[in-house]
Amino acid sequence: MSERRRSAVALSSRAHAFSVEALIGTNKKRKLRDWEEKGLDLSMETLSPEAGQLGDGEDPAQGLEPYSEQSTGSDTEVLTERTSCSFGSHSELTPTGPGPQPPPNSSMEEIQVELQCADLWKRFHDIGTEMIITKAGRRMFPAMRVKITGLDPHQQYYIAMDIVPVDNKRYRYVYHSSKWMVAGNADSPVPPRVYIHPDSLASGDTWMRQVVSFDKLKLTNNELDDQGHIILHSMHKYQPRVHVIRKDFSSDLSPTKPVPVGDGVKTFSFPETVFTTVTAYQNQQVFWEQRTLFHIP
Numbered sequence: 378m379s380e381r382r383r384s385a386v387a388l389s390s391r392a393h394a395f396s397v398e399a400l401i402g403t404n405k406k407r408k409l410r411d412w413e414e415k416g417l418d419l420s421m422e423t424l425s426p427e428a429g430q431l432g433d434g435e436d437p438a439q440g441l442e443p444y445s446e447q448s449t450g451s452d453t454e455v456l457t458e459r460t461s462c463s464f465g466s467h468s469e470l471t472p473t474g475p476g477p478q479p480p481p482n483s484s485m486e487e488i489q490v491e492l493q494c495a496d497l498w499k500r501f502h503d504i505g506t507e508m509i510i511t512k513a514g515r516r517m518f519p520a521m522r523v524k525i526t527g528l529d530p531h532q533q534y535y536i537a538m539d540i541v542p543v544d545n546k547r548y549r550y551v552y553h554s555s556k557w558m559v560a561g562n563a564d565s566p567v568p569p570r571v572y573i574h575p576d577s578l579a580s581g582d583t584w585m586r587q588v589v590s591f592d593k594l595k596l597t598n599n600e601l602d603d604q605g606h607i608i609l610h611s612m613h614k615y616q617p618r619v620h621v622i623r624k625d626f627s628s629d630l631s632p633t634k635p636v637p638v639g640d641g642v643k644t645f646s647f648p649e650t651v652f653t654t655v656t657a658y659q660n661q662q663v664f665w666e667q668r669t670l671f672h673i674p
Contacts, residue, residue, distance in 0.1 A: 487527035488621055490645040493588055494522060498649040506652035506664045508615075514595030514606040518667070521591040521617055521650065525664060528581030533624035535577040536584060538591050538637055539570065540607050543614040543651055550659035557653060560612070567600055568610040569635045571620075578624060589619075596654070605632055609654050618646045 492498065497519050498506075509515050521538060528534060542563060549560040572594045576583070597606040609615060622630055626641025636642065658664045 386546050420583070423501065433638065434587065485621070485623065485640060485643045489526045490619055490621070491524045491526070492522075492614060492647045492650070493524060494519060495647070495649060498647070501539060501666065502649040502651070504666065505660050506650075506662060507655045507658055507663045508596060508652045509658070510596040510598045510609055510611060510654050510656065512597060512599040512602075514597045514599075514602070514604060516592065516595055517617075520621070521594070523619055523645075525584050526620065528585055528621070530580060530582035530585070532581050533578050534581055534584060535588055535620075535622040535627050536574040537620045537622060537631055537636060538572045538574070539620070540559070540596075540609065540615045540617050541646070543616050545609075546614070548612050548614065552659075555660065555662075557659075563613060564610045567610060569633065570605070570607045571630070571632050571634070571636055572605070572607060572646060573630065573632060578627075583593050598654075611654050611656050614651060614653050616646055617650050619642050620644050 395427045419625075470646035478620075501519060508517055523538070545563045546559045547561045547563050548554075548557045551558050564659075572591065574589060574591070575593070576589075595604075595606040596609055597604075598609060598611055600607055600608055617637075620636050622637070626637065627640060629637040636644070653659075
C-alpha cells in the first residue's frame with residue numbers, strides 16, 4: 378500500500394511539472410527540477426511571468442491604427458488609442474509627484490498649466506492642424522494633455538475644457554496654393570458645450586499628481602447631439618481652452634452653459650493648438666504626417 382501511494386505521488390508530481398513545463402517552455406526544465414528537489418511551489422500563479430498583467434483576450438498592440446483619411450460619419454471607425462503624448466518623451470507621459478507645494482489657500486494667480494507634447498502640436502501647427510468632425514463624434518488628434526501646478530493641495534477643483542472660435546470667418550482650402558483662405562462670414566453660433574473632466578471634483582493635490590488628459594473628448598458637427606460632444610462647424614478655426622474652477626465658484630458650471638468667469642476661475646490656452654475643422658483632410662501633409670507618426674507605409 379505504501380509503495381502504491383509513493384508511486385501515485387511521484388506520478389502526480391511529474392504530471393504537474395510536465396503541465397507547467399509545457400506552459401513556460403522546455404528551457405526551464407532544469408530549473409523545474411531544482412524547484413521540485415527543494416519542494417518549492419509549482420503552481421501556475423507563481424510560475425506565470427506575466428500573471429495579472431494582461432486580461433483575457435487583451436492585445437498589447439491594440440489601438441495602433443491611424444486615423445483614416447476619409448470620415449465615415451459613424452463612431453465605428455477605428456480610432457487610435459495611442460494619444461498624442463505617445464510620440465513625446467517618456468518623461469511627459471509618466472505622472473510624477475508635484476513639486477514644491479504652495480501654502481493652503483493659495484491664490485488662483487499661482488496656478489500654471491503646461492501643455493504636454495507641445496513639440497507634436499507645433500509639428501502639426503506648422504503645416505496647419507486639421508481636426509476631423511463627424512455626426513457621431515470624433516476624438517481629437519493630437520489630444521489635449523496638460524500638467525497643472527500651483528493649486529491649493531487641500532482645495533477642491535473642477536477641470537474643464539471648451540473650444541471657441543478664433544474669429545468670425547469661414548474658410549476653404551485652396552489646393553493649387555496649399556493654403557487656407559477666408560471664404561466668408563462664420564456660420565451662426567453653435568450651442569455652447571463644455572467638457573468637464575471625468576475626474577472632477579478632486580483636490581488640488583490629486584490634480585497635480587497626474588497628467589490631465591482630454592483623450593476621450595469628441596468633436597461633432599451634429600447640432601442636435603445629445604451625447605455631450607463638443608459641437609463645431611466644419612471649415613472654421615477654433616481654439617481649445619482649459620479651465621481650472623474652484624469648487625465654491627462652480628454653481629454655474631454645466632456641460633451646456635458657457636464656462637463661468639470670475640476670481641474662482643482661471644483659463645489657459647496655447648497658440649499651437651489652434652486647428653481647422655474638416656470632415657475629411659484637406660491638406661495631404663496632415664494625413665501623411667499622421668501615417669509617418671504611426672509608421673504606416
